[in-house]
Amino acid sequence: MTTASRPGARRAEPKPSAARAWFAKVEPAKVWAAEKLAEARDAAAKRSESGSSGSKGPKSATWRRWAKLSAKVALVGFLALALIGSVTAIVAYNRIQVPDPNAEFEVETSFVYYSNGKTELGRYQDGDQNRIKLEADEIPEMVKHAVVAAEDRTFYENSGVDVKGILRAAFSNTTEGTSGGASTITQQYVKNYYLSAERSYSRKLKEAVIALKLTRQKSKDQILTDYLNTIYFNRGAYGIEAAAKAYFAKPTKDLSLSDTAALAAILNNPAGFDPASSKFRGEEKLLGRYQYVLSGMVALGYLKQVEADKVKDALPKFPAKTVPSRLGGQRGHALTMIKAELLGLKGADGKPLFTEEKIDSGGLRITATLSPKVMKASASAAKTVKPKNRKAYVPGDPEQKNALHVATASVDVESGALLGFYGGQDYLDSQHNWAATGGHAGSTMKVFATAAAIEKGYSLKSTWAGDSPFTTYAGSEVVNEGEQAGVADGMDYGQHITMLKAMEQSVNTAYIDMTESMGGPQAGRKAIYDTAVAAGLAPAKPNPKFPGIPSTTTDFDHKTDDRIALGRANVSPINLANAYATIANGGYRHDVHVVKKVRDRAGNVLYSWNGTKNGRHAMSEDIAADVTYAMQGVVQSGSGQKAQSIGHPVAGKTGTATCGGSQHVCTSWFAGFTPQVATAVRYSRGNGEGKLDGGWMPSYFGADYPTETWAAIMAKAMEGKEAESFPEPVYVDGQDPESGHEEQLIAPPPPPEEDKECDPIAEFFGACGDDKGRDDRRKHDD
Incomplete structure (x- = not known):
């Protein structure tokens, strides 16, 4: 491994004996300390002489002899203490082992990206620790040089412990009353990564010993890299990245x-030097x-003076601190769904691939399926199309009784x-x-009843009670539908109507007739349930x-719900969009998912x-082709006509559902697809x-706000996608399970009548020939 160092610096080769290495490092410090003690002794002797000038009698001679004796005793005592200290240090060196790292400094933020793998969607982190680890070659030399100049200018020469510095700090603290430290970069790293911030001599001794050992085990460049990945900079930021x-809102490589x-x-004082x-x-x-750092870089040969002069007079501009919410x-909704899916993933052995701890602090790189364009479009449509006087969240309303929930989901076919x-x-x-929450499906469920009936042997031309x-x-x-408009017992569409018309006009009676005609009511309900779940x-x-x-x-109970085709089931927009995507995909289903790929920090695919x-x-x-054809009729001639505005072939279905004893409308839907994308x-x-x-709503029909959204x-x-065509209908026709649904039962159309004034109620429901404003309604017991 290449070791970065300042120009001219060479790291000493490791000594074979740890004890001799320690003595070699301590000896210069002992000499220095002895010199300092001698200086202090001489200064005291001079003060004594100046205080008794002119006195050369027996008393002054006795004083000089006593002073010399005291100095010798002190020196011998100091050397003895130094020897004892050396022996103690050697014993400590052999007994103190490098411990396991502090768990909190092992954590690393996991990042979630949109489907392009580049744009950040969000992140998972353990508490407030935002840490992004870098490899040694990912940290620019300039960054390493600046930190060395700021924190430990002898970093590349010292053994991990600056003994002279420690004694100098101790001497100054004792004789001058100051308070200062003498920690090298290695010692700071040891304190943070392995120990604690406890102030005690035992902790300091452990710190020194572990620092010495790490210096013999790791290269200087690796120690500096580890330090730069763990040190705290304030703002919740751990590590240089x-x-x-x-x-500065940029990666380290761009600093x-x-x-x-x-x-x-x-680094010297994170809270005190953070402008925010x-x-x-x-x-x-x-x-x-800042200028101290620059001058140090010059002094160590890392930087030319002319380069330092260009920037030394002013600090860089710090961008305004922003605190974007992570959720x-x-x-927050996206990250919650993504984590839930990750926790549910299992390997070939049936064991979970990811734990919550691994997700929150394992430094994962997660690519989601979500498109930034579609996410933005979904939020924009939900906020702008809805009635302006209705809010998604109503402050002061703890139960949110008057909140309007617009929930959407788009799935790749x-x-x-x-x-x-x-x-x-x-x-x-x-x-x-709400996109992941069920709501009464209403007439959107009729799509699955249509598919089940064709599977049972009927066709698009089969007839039903209208x-x-x-x-x-x-x-x-x-x-x-029609009761709310004053039509007693609802609209009549004819004694016998085709499956195509039943879908286009969303005729409730036809779909109950259909359900009961698939080999009996129970078999019909089960067929619809199975078809919907399979999709x-x-x-x-x-x-x-x-x-x-x-x-x-x-x-969603096929055993007891005799109106299952009318959509009592509580279906989420996400699942409905995926079920419709199955139909758009020729009947081939893919499970809906939000996680595309997971890699570790090194790029390995997990x-x-x-x-x-x-x-x-x-x-x-x-069958999928025939169902798609029937759904196209809803968009071309039925209640989904506003969906034509996108300029692509569309198949879809509106739906409304009623709730409670009052049978009020409680959900309003439009779900549909192009050959590429399905949205609900x-x-x-x-x-x-x-x-x-x-x-409460200007219009509760699925044809209006839901379809416009x-x-x-x-x-x-669909921007940038080609306009693809749906397959032609096949008109699958098997053996009818029951008689009485033949196409021939439809009476021939009556001769044309003379124009006459249209009844207002019939006009409202589009029964006047050219009215295109019909929508579907459906009712059921809650």
């Missing part, structure tokens, strides 16, 4: 000469220390990677991530084969997402079941 970023000298000066500290001693004192905005999300509000206001109300096998009534919705109970964010879906291992078919490619948007209030209708996100997410 964290300090460079905390003070200028003045930046470097200033940081080296701050409340204990700052003033610019004049910092400037003096503010969506960072080909990989299942979570590209972006919006958790409903700033993490500092509330740690509840008139309202519809009596279920259990005797309860299901109605279509990407989390199951009712945790199952490692079907993970999700979160890992379960509440109120984990990497394996798309091949985590992918599998959830439905056939032909949900609006909810308060605890997730607050009332959206009745005037979706379009704003996707317009940015």
Whole structure:
């Protein structure tokens, strides 16, 4: 290993005997101490002579003899003590071992990056310790030279302990009443990394012995590197790299000469020399220390005087100290999800790959799947599209009954990677991530009922009950939307309507008929449940084969929920976006995930997402094509028409759900996809079941705010991507499980009628031919 040193300096070769090495270092100090004692004795004798000038009698002769005797006794005593001290030091050297490092100085900040692997998303750290370790060759020589000039100018020559310095400090402290230290860089490193700041002779002895041993075990350059990775600079920054970023917002490699000298000066008194500290001693004192560093660099041959003169008269400009929250905005939500996923990862042996301690203090470099562009677009859309009078967080409202939660999630179709999300509000206001929280799915669940029915043998041309109300096998009534507009028992769409029309117009009665016609009500409910879980919705109970964010879906019971197709289940936007991505991907599912790769500080890959291992078919490619075609009808002719604004082919589904005995609208959705990206948007209030209708929102329909929010996100997410086409429909047609759903049952269209004035209610629901404002509604018992 190459050892950096100042010009002309050579490190002595290690001596074979530790004892002889100690004697060799102590002997000059003993001589120096004897000289100092002799000087003190002579000074005392002179004072004695001057005080008794003119007296040359027997008394003065006796005094001189007594003084000489006392000096000899003192010298002998000192030498004896020195010998005893030497022997004691040798014994201590042999008995004191280098201990294990202090745990807190072993920690290193772990960094999380966006999907590009360069832009920092956030970090994990143990408490307040922000530490970024560097290798020896990553620290510029200029930085090493400045620190040596500031803290220990004999660093490359001393043995780790400056014995003369220690005795000089002790002598000065005793005779002059001053208080000063004599720690070398090695001793400072030992104190921080191995020992403590305790003030005692025993600790000082241990420090000296360990410093001597380390000097024999490590190169000077390695000791200096370790020192620069552990020393504290204030501002929560441990080590030179964290300090460079905390003070000058740049990495160590980009520090200028003045930046470097200033940081080296701050080391002497981190709190007192930090310009942003409340204990700052003033610019004049910092400037003096700064100039001391520069002059030392010149004296040691590290720097030319002309270079020092260019910067010596003024300190560098310190950027205004900023304290960006590590968790503010969506960072806290993102870091929480990322850590949860890391803790759930297991190796081939079934053991966890990462512990919380490793994540917080292991110096990991984590690349997330999140795109800075999509994250920014999600936050912007959630904040700007919503009604201006509704807030994501309401101060003074502990239950947040009047908070509007806009939750979004975008997933990459080909990989299942979570590209972006919006958790409903700033993490500092509330740690509840609504993008990872279930809410009643409403009519967005009809997509999975469509896929299940085709799998069972029906086709897009099969027919279903379109008139309202519809009596279920259990005797309860299901109605279509329209009651709130004054249409008794909901809208009628015809005795028999195709699956395509049922999807386009989101006809509740048709989907209950569909559910009960897949081999019986129970078999139909189970088929819808299995299809939804296979595509990407989390199951009712945790199952490692079907993970999700979160890992379960509440109120998702195929055994008792006879209206499962109408979306009582509490689905998160993240899981719904991933399930729709499966359909967009030809029925091939990838688990949704937020961690792309994990490396250690040295760059070794500890984990990497394996798309091949985590992918599998959830439905056939032909069924996915037919479902996609049906969903395109929603965007082209149904309630999702505002999604067309992004200029790409879109397939999607709106949804609203009702809650409570009053059957008020509590969630409003739009979820859809292009061939590349799937996004889900949900609006909810308060605890997730607050009332959206009745005037609280200007519009509670999924066709409005949710679809507009979706379009704003996707317009940015699709920038730079080619407009790809969806596959043509296959019209998969198997054997109908039950009769009575044939296409032929649809009555031929009646002859054209003369134009007549349209009924206002029919006009509201788009039944007048050219009205495109229809949206879906659905009701169920909570």
